[in-house]
Amino acid sequence: MFVIAHRGARETHPENTLLAFDNALKGGAKAIELDIHQHQQQFWVIHDSWVNRTTNGVGLLHWFSTQSLKKLDAGQGECIPTLKETLRHLAGSCALNIELKGMDSIALLIEHLDYAINKCGFSHEQLLVSSFNHHWLAELHQQRPDIKLAALTASKPIGLCLFAQQLNAYSVNIDLHVVDSEMINDAKQRGLKIFVYTVNQAEDWARLQQMGVDGIFCDNPQQAVSYFSSNIRQNPSWP
Secondary structure, eight states: OEEEEETTTTTTSOTTSHHHHHHHHHTTOSEEEEEEEEETTEEEEOSSSBSTTTSSOOSBGGGSOHHHHHHSOOSTTOOOOBHHHHHHHHTTSSEEEEEEEEOSOHHHHHHHHHHHHHHSOOOGGGEEEEESOHHHHHHHHHHOTTSEEEEEESSOOTTTTHHHHHTTOSEEEEETTTOOHHHHHHHHHTTOEEEEEOOOOHHHHHHHHHHTOSEEEESSHHHHHHHTTTSOOOSSSOO
């Protein structure tokens, strides 16, 4: 089983911060998932378009200047990191799932992906770009077919995993409350990996392992790594 730290070790540390990422890796996770929003020619590693929930600030991310964003406390003295800061910090030490939450420029995203590969020690095999916005994924594939894509879904489409195959995706990233054996088997028949979010209970870990999923997103990755210790993947790249 491949354990993916969901926004880092967010159950114990402030989500989407360098501290959360470091603790996920210390706990044995080989992959990290993070979220990005574009603002002022930067990608900011934050899940929400509002800063209220995860920082001591109030308002939309786009209301803040770069300097003001950097002054916000994201918890335990952490600030909101930019994607480039995060890439430099992680320096190719893990597989990385970058989820696109807010984006205006594919070109800027591609610049960051090239920066990860050329300057920060990541390989193509370590990078995975996911989104619920499948138009973004299609555009990215058109421009950079070498980048792995993950098609996010919180539904069970009529065509099952056909949508992901049509996107030339590497994986289907699917909600725990939607995934079933039919979706898993269909993904495998189409040559797709299937990763399930967000899975924090041992009973679900056992059930999904038996069903044959390839990986899980977890808020407390150290617990999941310990649970799967007998067959955990040690390679910091996507399975």
